[in-house]
Amino acid sequence: MKSIRLYLYLEICSFALIVLTLTGASDGCARDRVKQEAGKPVIRLITPRGGEVWREGGTCTVTWESSGVERLLISAAVGGKDKGFLSSLEEGIPAGPGAFKWRIPRGFVTGTGVESSNRVRVMLCPAEGNAECAVSGTFTVTEGICGSESEGFIGEDSPADTIRAYYRPFYPNNLLETGEQGTDMEGWTEEEIKGRSLMAPCGLYCGTCGVYIATRDGNSKFKTVLGKLYGTKPEETECVGCMQPDPPKKLYSFCATCAIRDCVRSKGYYSCHQCDQWPCDKIENFGLATGVRVMKRTIPVWREKVAEYGDDRGSEKWARHECERYHCPSCGKPLFRGAQRCRFCKTPVADELDGSL
8 A cells, every 4th residue: 555655646746847847947846946826735845955965874854844734755766766755654744844854774775786876856745635746856875884773764783684674675686685786777678788799898888879779679760860960871870789799780880890899809808998008099089079078987987897896797887887877867767878858858968968969
């Protein structure tokens, strides 16, 4: 019953967020006062405002004002995915002007296989009635160490089986036992993230490439748009990864003649991060300025992941990092590398990702 109620409230909250976006409200709706119409209940979230950075184990204070609402349900989401109620009270907590101290639990973000997420939101919804939900701007939660238990959350000294039981509804399969991602990320499957064929040696991860996504999804309209951008016919604008085994099934013409790909193979490497001469002239003279910016961002990250976790697991974590990055900061929907605007909520994303093409 509780999970059904949570689903319904999050659906209402998602609708409220879309309305705020379409009407020109700022990303952090906590920064805009909710206008109360005569006689209608209202909820206004004050903090978090959006942009804050907290660690797991730290305490975040959620504050609000409300009118015409008796009890509230407080929940959280990461990248658009529900993470459950913050309050342990199923009937909600008293409304009115209030504050709720939320100790961010261990594994809230790091339990999904990433070190941090900058797409965390808090949502306030009425336990009863028809007041619109209030949604915070996005803030960051990063790794840390939990202390004692607080307000129904699992603490550092809780038994391991209690921790697993608490988080199991949110992280199914083997995630809790192994620490590895056990479910598909929106936009990419585990098979894609772990596949070597998509790990482009230059650092332009194939999984987030528009040509790959258009090919995978059979999106002919997207192929046409990309073909016009790159100067190829729609039927030629296809690829399933530049590092697929020979003979390749579908390899984009630019990838087939890529000097960086040939150089890496000739040296017996699988990525530029292994080369002491990086960044070389092949990187600096790459045809697209956006590509150069991305390469110089991703190769150092790949090096760090491999240094910490080894070749195989480190490369997977690098690929996961890239997939995690390419989600809309407003609605959480997946994007492709080079996207200028989210096709779902129409929010401009270039400045937060790779810049203008």
